[in-house]
Amino acid sequence: MKSLTRVALVATTALAWTAPAFAQDAQAGRGEANGNDDIIVTARRSEERLQDVPISITVLSQDAITKRNIVSSVDLGTYVPSLSTNQSFGAEKASFAIRGFTQEGKTSPSVAVYFADVVAPRSNGGTTSGNGAGVGSFMDLQNVQVLKGPQGTLFGRNSTGGAILLVPSKPTDNLEGYVQGSIGDYNMHRVEAVLNAPLSSAIRVRGAIDWNQRDGYLHNKSGIGPDDFGNTNYFAARFSVVADITPDLENYTIGSYSRSNTHGVLQRVSGCNRNYASAFGLVGLLGPFACGQVDRQNARGDGFWDVDNNDPNPQELIRQWQVINTTTLKASDTLTIKNIVSYAEYRETADFDLFGDNLISTGQPLNFGNLGIGVGAAGICSFGSAGCTTPLVLPTVAGQSLPGITLHPGVSGNNSAQSTLTEELQFQGTLADGRFNWQAGAYLESSKPLGFNTGTTQIFESCTDYSTLQCTNPLLIGSLSASNVKDTFNSKAFYAQATYKLTEQLSLTGGFRYTWDKVMSESRNVNINIPTPGTAVYSCQNVVKFNGGDISIPLIVEGPISAKCDDVLHQNSSRPTWLIDVDYKPIDDILLYAKWARGYRQGAINSNNLGLEIATPEKIDTYEAGAKTSFRGAVPGYFNIAGFYNNLTDQQLAVNSVVAPQFQGKVPNAQPIVNAGKSRTWGIEVDASVRPFTGFKFDVGYTYLNTKLIEFTQPPLPIYYSALFPSADVGQSLALSPKNRVTLTGTYTLPLDESVGQVSFGATFTHTDANRGVSPNVAPNYLLPAANLLNLNVDWQSVFGRPIDLSFFMTNVTNQKLVVYPAGTFTTNGQITGQLNQPRMFGFRAKVHFGN
Structure with missing residues (x-):
């Protein structure tokens, strides 16, 4: 494939010099709009001018996406100040947060992602993934629209934070297309191609592909497994067809497929709890070995992006396909009927070390006294009890590998496998000579598992082959946990929703939605104890439920998926959401608006969180006022500002649990979602653009966000947890909520003759304040550091009048070192670990386009 890329680049360049310059003027249509008047958005499910929509929106055209080298959700978050991403498990699985509303664990997304008016297919594996913009989503788009604030009327599903709309390029009447090849450091090779063709006067088709490979930026120093992590390796394809069945009836079908197969990402252990000698629990047991890993890394002279892997077969494999059909009937001049139906399947196979630890003994003994395990005349006993005053101490051999926690695929081979069917019927119309615009509709979604979502978690077991139970238990508390969930x-x-123009300047909008949500979770979670390699004793993981809390009588079963361990949970909810908006246009170039919106996010189920499996829905009230202004003349541009206040109740908040000593090895560590209480957020968002002189364009995006957890009501603590640590304490800010975030982009186009082409230089600087990560509120590593990122691009369009574009791009120019996800293991395993950002990267693109 690498040779194929080089051939594509050579062919691209050769074709450019020989092909006629079909339509250089069309490049302007693919670029960013001049000012804001030409930007058309679908934020209210119909086409409108951006400056006429009373919603805080950031829009990126396909040209802006390409220049900024936006490939993943994480890249998009870099350029939208109000948008943060949870990168805990890598770019392919990142989830979005807007205005402090974050998807944590197995909750539904707080930011709904839509592609071609259809919500992203569900995924509900053991780690946050899916439900968003997967690989290949950012190719061949008309634009990306980031809508801030709850969109609970027209976009409905769980959009308490906002919605992201990916609008694909629709087939046109023109024969046109392009081939684009990219190369860069870290052995990056990418090929993109688009072909649009009219098959007849009534049928138009469009196809697009995106193939992207790049070596990982995390260098593995252990000699176990691959040489790198954080690599890119995906293929995506899309095919769409538009058929004009009659002059008033259109059928639009999109089929898409994507496959990403990488090594995944790996956290880096950067520090340890040196006070392990006096610590209780796993810190006392594992602290010496965690510090040994840190000392070993320092002795080797490891750099910031060097990691130490202990999983021989890490993998992150994601496959997704989807078909969307939209039928639009213009029933009359005042009524349009649209039906949107889709079906998608999502599959994920994951294998990775949870905390990036590679614990190797230097010969120090294992002291189990810190875990409450002692030895007496009768053998192993509860340390500190009568007749048990000697802690159990076992020797180790220097160089012996000690296990951590590793996640593997389960017996089905899929950590997540889910189908999603959606159906939406829309009616849109106008009355009273266009003064009254309305729309109404019905929505149905049915998402079902494609068999069991299964995973095997290797917990302190040392395994040469976990699938055949070739494991030993050097820490005495180890086991395999088999999660089987539907x-x-x-x-x-x-x-x-309807808008009525009271006068030519004053309009009133009202919207209402009522939603019924049902969630059912069937789990068969099994604990696997291995007395000797190759043998196993299977017992129900939720033995506490089945035996009334008595873990001395394990419920023995026959295998890793046993119906005897069947536990079925339900969470049903129904809620109204609404919108009331007043907007006023004193002149065409000024829009003033004020609104009240109600949003809600459905409840969640996570069967692994024993005793805390169910979270009920959360509710948000948002009050927002804003202004959108455009100015013309010698210095054209626009300035948009919005202020908001959010009141969130019954908030779904992640808390980390610490398993009580007597349940170690029998109850898994978990991150329950609880309805923590109340929080409030308020802030200001600014989106502006100006052209102060010919050739120069300056864009500014700024968000000030002030969040606070007002009330936290801890649920009753189940007997098998010794503590719960929330990601924020009362009075503190919420996760992924930087107080100040600003993005500055400057683009200068040289004053060259048209025969030379259009040469522009662009730079984007983003500052993000330090903020709280989605991890326990425990020092010293729960904060994300402040970030200052600089990205550059140079573009030469229509090179010497030929249909070729050349580009250079560089991200993280200053090579800033950042922890983008801190893991909360300092008080449990005695480690300071975290997920790291991408280092400086650069590349070159060559693009040949043809047609109109």
């Missing part, structure tokens, strides 16, 4: 979702809704 999650079923059903959502129904009816909605209506």
Whole structure:
């Protein structure tokens, strides 16, 4: 494939010099709009001018996406100040947060992602993934629209934070397309191609592909497994067809497929708890070995992006396909009927070390007294009890590998496998000579598991082959945890929204939606104890439930998926959401608006969190006022500002649990989602652009966000947890909520003759304040550091009048070193670990385009 890329680049360049310059003027249509008047958005499910929509929106055109080298969700978050990403498990699985509303664990997304008016297919594996913009989503788009604030009327599903709309390029009447090849450091090779063709006067088709490979930026120093992590390796394809069945009836079908197969990412252990001698629990047991890993890394002279892997077969494999069909009937001049139906399947196979630890003994003994395990005349006993005053101490051999926690695929081979069917019927119309615009509709979603979502978690077991139980238990508390879950979702809704122009300047908008959500989770979670390699004793993981809390009588079963361990949970909810908006246009170039919006996010189920499996829905009220202004003349541009206040109740908040000593090895560590209480957020968002002189464009995006957890009500602590650590304490800010975030982009186009082409230089600087990560509120590593990122691009369009574009791009120019996800293991395993950002990267692109 690498040779194929080089051939594509050579062919691209050769074709450019020989092909005629079909339509250089069309480049302007693919670029960013001049000012804001030409930007068309679909934020209210119909096409409108951006400056006429009373919503805080950031829009990126396909040209802006390409220049900024936006490939993943993480890249998008870099350029939208109000948008943060949770990168805990890598770029392919990142989830979005807007205005402090974060998806944590197995909750539904707080930011709904839509592609071609269809919500992203569900995924509900053991780690946050899916439900968003997967690999290949950012190719061949008309634009990306980031809508801030709850969109609970027209976009409905769990959009308490906002919604992201990916609008694909629709087939046109023109024969046109392009081939684009990229190369860069870290052995990056990428090929993109688009072909649009009219098959007849009534049928138009469009196809696009995106193949991207790049070596990982995390260098593995252990000699176990691959040489690198954080690599890129995906293929995505899309095919769409538009058929004009009659002059008033259109059928639009999109089929897409993507496959990403990488090594995944790996956290780096950067520090340890040196006070392990006096610490209780796993810190006392594992502290010496965690510090040994840190000392070993320092002795080797490891750099910031060097990691130490202990999983021989790490993998992150994600496959997704989807078909969307939209039928639009213009029933009359005042009524349009649209039906949108889709079906998608999502599959994920994951294998990775949870905390990036590679614990190797230097000969120090294992002291189990810190875990409450002692030895007496009768053998192993509870340390400190009568007749048990000697801690159990076992010797180790220098160089002996001690296990951590590793996640593997389960017996089905899929950590997540889910299908999603959606159906939406829309009616849109106008009355009273266009003064009254309305729309109404019905929505149905049915998401079903494609068999069991299964995973095997290797917990302090030393395994040469976990699938055949070739494991030993050097820490005495180890086991394998087999998670087998089927999650079923059903959502129904009816909605209506209308805008009435009271006068030519004053309009009133009202919207209402009622949603019914049902979630069912069937789990068969099994604990596997291995007395000797190759043998196993299977017992129900939720033995506490089945035996009334008595873990001395394990419920023995026959295998890793046993119906005897069947536990079925339900979470049903129904809620109204609404919108009331008043907007006023004193002149065409000024829009003033004020609104009140209600949003809600459905409840969640996570069967692994024993005793804390169910979280009920959360509710948000948002009050927002804003202004959108455009100015013309010698210095054209726009300035948009919005202020908001959010009141969130019954908030779904992640808390980390510490398993009580007597349940170690029998109950898994977990991160329950609880309805923590109340929080409030308020802030200001600014989006502006100006052209102070010919050739120069300056864009500014700024968000000030002030969040606070007002009330936290801890649920009753189940007997098998000794503590719960929330990601924020009362009075503190919420996760992924930087107080100040600003993005500055400057683009200068040289004053060259048209025969030379258009040469521009662009730079984007983003500052993000330090903020709280999605991890326990425990020092010293729960904060994300402040970030200052600089990205550059140079573009030469229509080189010497030929249909070729050349580009250079560089990200993280200053090579800033950042922890983008801190893990909360300091008080449990005695480690300071975290997920790292991408270092400086650069590349070159060559693009040949043809047609109109």
